Amino acid sequence: MAKRETEAASTRGIGVPKFNQEMIAATIAALAAITLVWTFSQPEFPVPVLVAAGAVFTVSIVVVIRLMMDPDSVRALQSDAMLQLASSMIDAMGEGLTEEASQEICELLLPNTSAIAVALTDRDIVLGYAGYQEAHNPAGIPIRTSATHECIREGKTLVLLTPEEIGLPAPATTNRIKAAIVEPLFLGGRVEGTLKFYYRDAGKITETQRSIAHGFAQLLATQMAALEMETQRKLATSMELKMLQTQINPHFLFNTINTIASFIRTDPMKARTLLREFAVFYRRTLEDSTERISLARELDQVQRYFNFELARFGDARLGFEVDASPALLDMMVPPFLVQPLVENAIKHAMPTEGKLVITVKTEADGDDVVIVVEDNGVGMSEETCANITQVESSTGLGIAVKNVHDRMIGFFGPDAQMVYTSELGVGTQVTLRCPGCAKASASAALQDTVAGEPEKGPFEEVARNDATVAELAELVAQVSE
Secondary structure: OHHHHHHHHHHOOOOOOHHHHHHHHHHHHHHHHHHHHHHHHOOOOOHHHHHHHHHHHHHHHHHHHHHHOOHHHHHHHHHHHHHHHHHHHHHHOOOOOOHHHHHHHHHHHHHHOOOOEEEEEOOOEEEEEEEOOHHHOOOOOEOOOHHHHHHHHHOOOEEEOOHHHHOOOOOHHHOOOOEEEEEEEEEOOEEEEEEEEEEOOHHHOOHHHHHHHHHHHHHHHHHHHHHHHHHHHHHHHHHHHHHHHHHOOHHHHHHHHHHHHHHHHHOHHHHHHHHHHHHHHHHHHHHOOOOOEEHHHHHHHHHHHHHHHHHHHOOOOEEEEEEEOHHHOOOEEOOOOOHHHHHHHHHHOOOOOOOEEEEEEEEEEOOEEEEEEEEOOOOOOHHHHHOOOOOOOOOOOHHHHHHHHHHHHHHHOOOOEEEEEEEOOOEEEEEEEEOOHHHOOHHHHHHHHHHOOOOOOHHHHHHHHHHHHHHHHHHHHHHHO
């Protein structure tokens, strides 16, 4: 097979690499030059040899020059250099667009352009800067040029041919930067930063420089998107494990089983109802770990969870209300979006006396859907509320809240919001804003259902529940003995 491929390549005229052709032509030119020198050194040099050696030398030099100046060769060398540079940039972004990675990328780009300085920013600060006045532009300082703010705001490439257009803080007379290209870095349709090239004069900004700036901005944006997808994948994996650990942890399992066991003697029908509901809850928790579900299904699962806690604490201590717009129940949401917030309220907001009432509201606000989970519990201080999304939160809320926030961003985009407001002794309100979800049609939910697992018939559903009930009943019997 390898022999046939070599023969085929030779028939297409690419059997001899260009590098070898250059070497052969250069060797012949060198031999011809030696012959010419030897001929001239003879007392009576032979004219035919001199003419032949001169002709061979001339032809060989022409061949070498032509091979070296061949457009394909030049493009190949340029492409190889750009690919190596791109590879180095991707390697530098292994941990994301950090300040260290941004500085390394700027230092890699600077010698490969006509710019006298290269800078990388996010939406607020300089991440990296290399070149002219580097010492005056350390990482972490706020963005100072008006053009950068305009690029972030408008999301357009800016080619600036005067210092006034750039909006430099220093006077134009004392600054060597006279022109610039500012490229936006898009992530999910939103500008998350800029890549900037500064030039000594406007004449340096050629079409080649514009192409280089745009190409590397595209490369950085693509790599940022890839890293974001990898982060979301890791988050989804960790969330799956976290959800199973949180929702089916030993404390919740045995608290629920103990509650059911206590009703076996006092209220057998209620015990049976709770046991069947727990079977459905347990199964749906496993089924809903990785896919989107309807808001109706999420609220249904929240209600089941609350019923177990209600059976445990009693209706004198707990209350639950749902006010959901029927038009929004088909909206697709990530599973365990509301339940962790209700669970946190029961765990951390329960007053020592009185009744904790938790309310879940959903409504459309323009094109957005707003989900509000509020309680009348003990509330939180301003400091605790401000640090609620920190994993290391001393209240124990951090992991669950951060996971809900991060999955909101992952599912609904960077404009999704989760806002905590709380007051000690009054209660807490969590507002989830899902941008653009009010425009989603019911047909999308219908298609999602059709594409997924078919709905089970009533008899199949009951049989499946009863099988799980039988397994759980054994646990209950063991606990109640």
